[in-house]
Amino acid sequence: MGIKEQSNPFQLQTPKRHRIDPTPDAEDSQTKYIHTANAMSAPPYNKLKYYTAGTPNGFKPAIVLEELGLPYEVREINFMTNEQKEAWFIEINPNGRIPALKDSDDFRVFESGAIMLYLTDMYDKERKISYEYGTRDYYEELSWLMFQMAGIGPMQGQANHFRAMxxxxxxxxxxxxxxxTKRLYSVLEIRLSKADWLAGDKYTIADIANYSWLKFSEILEDIDFNEYPGVQRWMKRIADREAVQRARKVPPSGRSDEEMKQWLKSMIARVEALKGTNKDESKM
Structure with missing residues (x-):
């Protein structure tokens, strides 16, 4: 008599897709993970309000919203009055930063990466700009998304700050x-010198996230993009997309690229003027 094969109770079991559902069909008593009878993603509310400002992180979900053709309301947050620190906004994003998203009056998502994942999980049923959950390409997409969130965003953000702010x-x-920042761009170049897109063979939120930051660096003129020809071609492909062009007006900045460059040059000149001095303008 052969030995009956025992199933491994610790083996990870994951559905192909998941959904956020206010009334889940069942709850596994051992793991406390939520399981649903229907594994297909489905939007729970479809009443989107986007809180944003004209920053690289604000640009990212705006592109996703436009690419998916979703109806949404825009609420611009005024940095000049520190509106992002007001109590009403802290209720939406405890970190007091943009962007944030509400989908109905009582459901919120904050942090740009989380918003992008939420929108594709809930609304990208045709997988126009994302891969199916659990596939090899999905995790490649996720890897490049996290590359931006953990690498390019923080490093380039600090470069921008010390250079101009x-x-x-x-x-x-x-x-x-x-x-x-240049080193991280060279990592992108390794991939984009031999592929059109960061993950798999199509444009995804991984491309959107990284492009949104590189576009700002292009305006800042700190980096010579001729050193990254693959990245240059990739940026052109993305910039030419109609949804990306629409997203650049969310919220409307009132400045052209050239006007933005001139403003940033004046900011850089202000910092450069402090070179060789002991001045700290934060104490003035």
């Missing part, structure tokens, strides 16, 4: 963060 001049900080 800081109250003091720090040659060390500028060099450190600009050099690290």
């Amino acid at each position: 800081a109250p003091v001049y720090s040659e060390y900080a500028i060099k450190r963060f600009v050099d690290e």
